[in-house]
Amino acid sequence: MELRDIEIFLTLAEELHFGRTAERLHVSVPRVSQAIKKQERAIGVELFVRNSRNVRLTPVGEQLRDDLSQLHSGLARSLERARLAGRGKTGTLRISLFPTNLQELRRYWETFHTRHPQWELRLRMSGYADPFAQLRGGEADVLVTWFPVEEPDLTVGPLLFAEPRVLAVAADHPLAKRSSVSLEAISDYQHVVAESVPGYWFDRYIPELTPKGRPIDRTEPVSNIEDIFMHTAMGNAVSLFPVHVSRYYSRPDIVYLPVRDMDALPFGLVWLSEAENDLIRAFARVVRDLGPLPG
DSSP: OOHHHHHHHHHHHHHOOHHHHHHHHTOOHHHHHHHHHHHHHHHTSOSEEEOSSOEEEOHHHHHHHHHHHHHHHHHHHHHHHHHHHHTTOOEEEEEEESOOOTGGGHHHHHHHHHHOTTEEEEEEEOOSSSTTHHHHTTSOSEEEEESOOOOTTEEEEEEEEEEOEEEEEETTSTTTTOSOBOTTGGGGSOEEEESSSOHHHHHHHSOSBOTTSOBOOEEEEESSHHHHHHHHHTTSOBEEEETHHHHHOOOTTEEEEEBTTOOOEEEEEEEEGGGOOHHHHHHHHHHHHHOOOOO
């Protein structure tokens, strides 16, 4: 079994979804399907039971997942250490982010590089599905996300920034001609929802209720920011964002409206408590020393 096929199998065993697996590994869905079929032919038994509604591991698939997980982790660490040694580096800090204002956060990346040239910094954008799994699964060391985060196994680090909110609507939407909107008014329209996420965490991003107690319809499922833009541009939903999204995603088919009655959304660092190390502490120290971005 090739290393890439092992990665595909283990990722599918975690996601139990061919589309999300392909997205995480930056391959096509047919590539995922071909790799799994190849493995099943080689072993002579099904590893997954899949139908139009769900995907689940068979008992043999569960056994293979358990056997391969530790082996793959050790091999990946060995390859990474060799790669870093060849570049004169001794470690990598992997940061996964929800906010898209990477340019505005450059002072944190650059200060970390200056203070710790022996370490590499690797950034990637995060998806919405099960956002803390990447920390728990060892795929990321630090997550930049909105607060609050109230997970007993995670450490909440320093604040990076806090921003006002905007509502994204289609250019031909009834709200598009307004200069601003209220949370009360937008409860008349459908909103997106992220699946497999803590309720309290998503409620901070899109509340369940308006200040007057009217329910907000959050029923359009999404797994990444591109899904949100698609549903918004098509008029299927309206979408709340931190204001920086309007600066980085200017589009002819979408209008951004300030939301008058929502508090600023804070973003900061989170990491797995038991995985805390010198690199994580060093980056958190950089953020604390520089302080949050100006409001």
